[in-house]
């Protein structure tokens with residue numbers, strides 16, 4: 001049978017990240033590739049207790065289909081948690097619980113844009129967002145970044161250019177805090193400026209914030225959703241980095257009129273998010289475990305981040321430039337020689353170390369001599385050794 005495939009899937013490429021998850025489990029391999037939390041950060045004991053408690057106390061509901069937008073106790077708990085950690089307390093009617101924030105990204109692409117429409121992202125940006133938006137057949141226009149995040153002056157130039165080409169973007173997607181893949185954080189001034197520009201052009205802003213709670217150094221920068229003028233920002237959050245990604249739980253906060261549309265698309269996608277996971281998250285927040293776990297994760301990851309930064313300084317002085325993020329899960333390394341990191345990858349894997357090449361995160365095929373290095377999955381020794389191996393390959 002000769003199957004004919006849709007333009008949507010024909011235009012999509014397999015993600016280097018999915019490949020990474022396979023490589024990460026190869027014996028002897030040091031994986032600095034995938035964006036995985038360290039397994040030692042999973043609160044297994046607490047979650048086991050909660051899971052038994054959920055079955056004994058809410059079993060009938062936890063095993064049942066749930067509301068499309070989410071279980072109300074989970075939604076209320078998420079609202080309260082955001083008030084404590086992110087500086088805004090959305091009305092529960094403004095929250096949808098999704099199967100990871102990844103699903104939220106896909107929903108956005110379906111709800112806010114039509115195939116062929118243009119959206120703005122950072123360049124480089126999260127590879128999973130590229131997948132979600134490509135799946136919706138959207139065109140991505142990346143705006144250059146520096147170590148203070150998206151260069152907002154360039155955003156305005158891009159907007160003007162797109163409007164003159166009759167391609168006004170449907171939304172602006174940003175990961176302002178500890179960005180994936182660069183680790184950069186947008187400063188408060190730029191956040192403010194971005195909100196003003198977006199409001200001036202009447203374009204929705206999407207703030208994706210999976211890493212904001214994982215700050216190891218420095219002072220918090222306000223979430224855009226909590227800032228003056230940020231009331232209409234569509235905000236995505238997740239339990240993946242502060243509980244476990246295995247339970248697949250994320251959420252989107254958006255004004256009610258957008259929520260109505262999410263409700264429709266969510267029914268088409270999977271009817272509702274996993275009820276059991278939502279009850280687990282509810283208890284996880286209600287017992288306050290999330291707040292102690294965030295502190296625990298910060299303790300674990302701060303050491304690993306330091307090991308990454310030290311190893312980069314030892315191996316790449318004069319040979320590259322890298323980010324030294326104050327939080328999150330990634331450093332971004334750019335080679336001065338201009339070497340193609342994708343071409344180098346097979347050699348790296350043969351030498352027992354994996355990373356994701358910069359191009360995987362590019363909206364326009366650039367970032368060829370950069371790579372993303374994850375510092376949360378491996379041990380301190382593996383991170384040190386992995387960066388040393390990459391340094392050796394670069395030298396060769």
Ligand SMILES: Cc1ncc(COP(=O)(O)O)c(C=O)c1O
Pocket residue numbers: 035099100101102103126128175180208210237238239240245249250
């Ligand atoms: C920026 C960003 N957004 C969204 C996600 C998706 O996370 P999840 O679907 O596990 O909530 C990730 C995962 O790495 C991410 O880095």
